Structures are given as C-alpha cells and as structure tokens.
Amino acid sequence: MEIRSLQSLDYDILIPQINDWWGGRDMAGMLPELFFQHFKNTSLIAEEDDEITGFLIGFLSQDQSDEAYIHFVGVHPDYRKKDIGKTLYEKFFAKVKMADRKIIRSITSPVNKTSIAFHQKMGFVIERGDKTVDGVAVKANYDGFGIDRVLFKKELK
Amino acid sequence: MEIRSLQSLDYDILIPQINDWWGGRDMAGMLPELFFQHFKNTSLIAEEDDEITGFLIGFLSQDQSDEAYIHFVGVHPDYRKKDIGKTLYEKFFAKVKMADRKIIRSITSPVNKTSIAFHQKMGFVIERGDKTVDGVAVKANYDGFGIDRVLFKKELK
Numbered sequence: 001m002e003i004r005s006l007q008s009l010d011y012d013i014l015i016p017q018i019n020d021w022w023g024g025r026d027m028a029g030m031l032p033e034l035f036f037q038h039f040k041n042t043s044l045i046a047e048e049d050d051e052i053t054g055f056l057i058g059f060l061s062q063d064q065s066d067e068a069y070i071h072f073v074g075v076h077p078d079y080r081k082k083d084i085g086k087t088l089y090e091k092f093f094a095k096v097k098m099a100d101r102k103i104i105r106s107i108t109s110p111v112n113k114t115s116i117a118f119h120q121k122m123g124f125v126i127e128r129g130d131k132t133v134d135g136v137a138v139k140a141n142y143d144g145f146g147i148d149r150v151l152f153k154k155e156l157k
Numbered sequence: 158m159e160i161r162s163l164q165s166l167d168y169d170i171l172i173p174q175i176n177d178w179w180g181g182r183d184m185a186g187m188l189p190e191l192f193f194q195h196f197k198n199t200s201l202i203a204e205e206d207d208e209i210t211g212f213l214i215g216f217l218s219q220d221q222s223d224e225a226y227i228h229f230v231g232v233h234p235d236y237r238k239k240d241i242g243k244t245l246y247e248k249f250f251a252k253v254k255m256a257d258r259k260i261i262r263s264i265t266s267p268v269n270k271t272s273i274a275f276h277q278k279m280g281f282v283i284e285r286g287d288k289t290v291d292g293v294a295v296k297a298n299y300d301g302f303g304i305d306r307v308l309f310k311k312e313l314k
Contacts, residue, residue, distance in 0.1 A: 015301060028301045029186050037262075038218040038226055061195040062216055069195055105194075144172060144185045 001053065001084065003091050006043035011036040013052060021074050030072050031057070042068070042099075044091055046075075046084045053079040056088040060099055068096040070106040089122050093156060102156045107149040110138045116150060124152035158210065158241065160248050163200035168193040170209060178231050187229050188214065199225070199256075201248055203232075203241045210236040213245040217256055225253040227263040246279050250313060259313045264306040267295045273307060281309035 011033050018028050035043060039059040046054035054075040061067040070092065075084045096104055106124065108115040110133040116126075129137035133148055142149035168190050175185050192200065196216040203211035211232040218224040227249065232241045253261055263281065265272040267290040273283075286294035290305055299306035 012298070015298070030189070032187070032228075033299050034226060034228060038216070038220050038224075040220050042219065059195070059219055062199065062219075063195050063197050067195075069191060071189075071191060141169070141172070142190050149190075 001082070001087065002047045003087060004045050004047065006036060006040045006045055006055065006057070008036050008040065010045055010052065010055070014055065018074065021077055023077075027074075035059075035071070042092070042095055044088050046079075046088055048079065052076065053082075054084040054088055056092055058092050058095075060096070060101060064103070066101050067103045067105060068092075068099070068101050070104065085118060086122065093154075097156055104154045104156065106152045106154075107142065108152070110134055110136050110148055110150050119152045122154070124154040127151040127153050158239070158244065159204045160244060161202050161204065163193060163197045163202055163212065163214070165193050165197065167202055167209065167212070171212065175231065178234055180234075184231075192216075192228070199249070199252055201245050203236075203245055205236065209233065210239075211241040211245055213249055215249050215252075217253070217258060221260070223258050224260045224262060225249075225256070225258050227261065242275060243279065250311075254313055261311045261313065263309045263311075264299065265309070267291055267293050267305055267307050276309045279311070281311040284308040284310050 015028055015031065018031060019026055035057045039057065042058045042060055044056045045052055056070060057072040058068060058070045061069055073085060073088060106119060108119065116136065126137055129139045129151065131138060131140050136150055138148040138150050140148050172185055172188065175188060176183055192214045196214065199215045199217060201213045202209055213227060214229040215225060215227045218226055230242060230245060250261065263276060265276065273293065283294055286296045286308065288295060288297050293307055295305040295307050297305050
C-alpha cells in the first residue's frame with residue numbers, strides 16, 4: 001500500500017465510485033471539489049496497484065491555530081480489514097504534528113459503532129454532548145436538522 | 158445593515174431556515190457545521206434588527222497561498238435587491254486583501270444567470286471550461302456527476 005497526497009485529478013476518479021463504497025448511500029455531496037482544490041496538502045490517498053483503495057480528507061483549522069480536522073475518510077469495500085484507515089489516520093497525525101498542531105477533531109454518526117470503536121482505538125475521546133443516543137454522548141442536530149453526531153477529540157503527544 | 162464575523166451559534170439559527178431561502182431546495186447539505194467551527198474568521202453574517210439577512214462562507218486556500226475561495230452565499234428572500242450580497246463580497250475582498258492574497262475564486266450553476274451577472278459585476282471573470290452550457294463556459298461534473306459549474310476568478314488590485 002502506498003500513501004500519497006491528494007491531487008485534484010483524484011476527484012474525477014473517486015466521485016463516480018464513492019456512493020458504491022457506501023453500499024449506494026449518497027455520499028458524493030460530502031465531497032465537493034473544493035477539498036480537491038484547496039486542501040490537498042493535508043488530504044491523503046491510499047493506493048495499491050494504481051487503484052485508489054482509500055482516502056482521508058482533512059485540514060488545518062483556519063480559526064483554531066492548534067487544531068486540525070478530519071472531514072471524511074473512506075476505504076474501498078474490497079480493501080477493508082487491512083488497516084488502511086489506521087494507516088491514513090497515522091499519516092495525517094504526522095502531518096498535523098509537522099504543522100505544530102496538537103488537537104485533532106473528527107465526527108461520526110452515533111449508529112456507526114465501527115467508526116466509534118475505530119476512533120477510540122486511535123486515541124480519540126468522545127466529547128461531552130447535549131444528549132445520549134444508544135448510550136453514546138452526541139451533539140444534537142450537528143450536521144443538519146435531526147442529524148446527531150458523536151464528536152471526537154484527540155490530543156497529540 | 159451590520160456585517161460581522163460568523164459565529165458557531167449562527168449554525169443553529171441558519172440551518173432550520175436555509176432551505177426556505179432557496180424556495181425549498183435542499184441546500185443545508187452545503188453547509189456542514191465544519192464551516193461554522195473552523196472558517197469563522199473569513200465568513201460573514203449580515204444582520205438587520207438582530208435578524209440574519211445574509212451570510213457568506215469563505216476561506217483562505219490552504220494549498221494556494223495567494224488564493225481565497227467563496228463557498229456559499231445566501232440572502233434572506235425578504236431582503237433581496239438591497240445590495241447585501243455586494244456588501245458581503247466587498248467585506249470578504251477586504252479580508253482577503255488584509256491576508257495579503259490576490260486571487261479569489263467562486264463557482265455557480267450555469268442556469269443561475271443572476272449569479273453569473275452578479276459575479277461579473279463584482280469583477281470576476283469566467284474561467285475557461287471544458288464545455289459550453291447556454292453560451293457559458295463550464296467545467297463539466299465539477300460538483301458531482303452531471304453537475305456542471307461556471308468557475309469564476311477575480312484578481313484583487
């Protein structure tokens with residue numbers, strides 16, 4: 001597996017297949033081209049034999065000079081359980097550290113238990129929310145009306 | 158009319174009404190909370206009598222150190238034709254200039270003739286595209302499959 005920085009041309013390759021990676025869910029809307037034009041230097045592509053097997057879209061917070069944010073991560077369904085997500089996160093942590101930042105934030109859906117467990121394994125803690133869903137603290141309406149989100153925070157050592 | 162910086166709490170006020178501003182179109186998906194957490198210092202709110210009458214979501218490009226980008230602008234339907242959009246753009250231009258950047262990019266839909274005329278009036282030029290729709294140069298599939306966009310560029314003097 002190779003990890004490289006995102007390039008603008010990756011957009012045209014990823015967008016047509018991205019909904020399939022999520023079993024048909026409409027995810028392409030979370031990936032407007034702006035991320036492929038303006039946040040390439042903190043976003044990553046995993047590749048194997050010239051095929052994209054995963055990606056991470058992240059950026060350095062413009063407002064909080066000590067923070068970075070992971071917006072969206074995906075792994076090709078045929079390449080799961082191979083630690084591609086873990087490798088992408090670790091590479092992002094290294095980039096954030098190089099930029100002299102210490103806090104990384106990320107969010108997920110409260111129903112996505114795999115993602116919650118993954119973040120906890122990667123050293124994220126769940127932030128205090130304003131309500132509890134399935135025993136997990138969430139911030140209500142975080143990603144739109146009725147769309148609650150689990151908020152994660154990790155402090156780099 | 159007052160113009161101020163975006164605040165995180167504006168999210169809870171804007172999100173429930175934003176689709177109505179566009180006559181019921183689903184626009185809330187273009188405004189994930191990340192913009193209200195990490196790009197407040199280049200995003201703007203227009204207010205009148207404590208009511209939000211308009212907003213501009215913009216950021217400084219992380220990759221291109223001379224560029225800024227306008228992601229999303231809205232004006233409350235009851236407050237149109239009052240130059241709120243123009244005022245928000247001018248205030249954003251000033252912020253970009255203060256950050257010592259000279260190029261501003263923005264996009265719109267080829268069917269949105271009002272937006273195209275507005276951008277041209279504000280000094281944007283239409284960038285070369287890869288096809289033509291209704292006599293306007295567009296970049297095909299720019300915001301997803303089949304979603305063409307007109308690309309604008311303005312150079313600050």
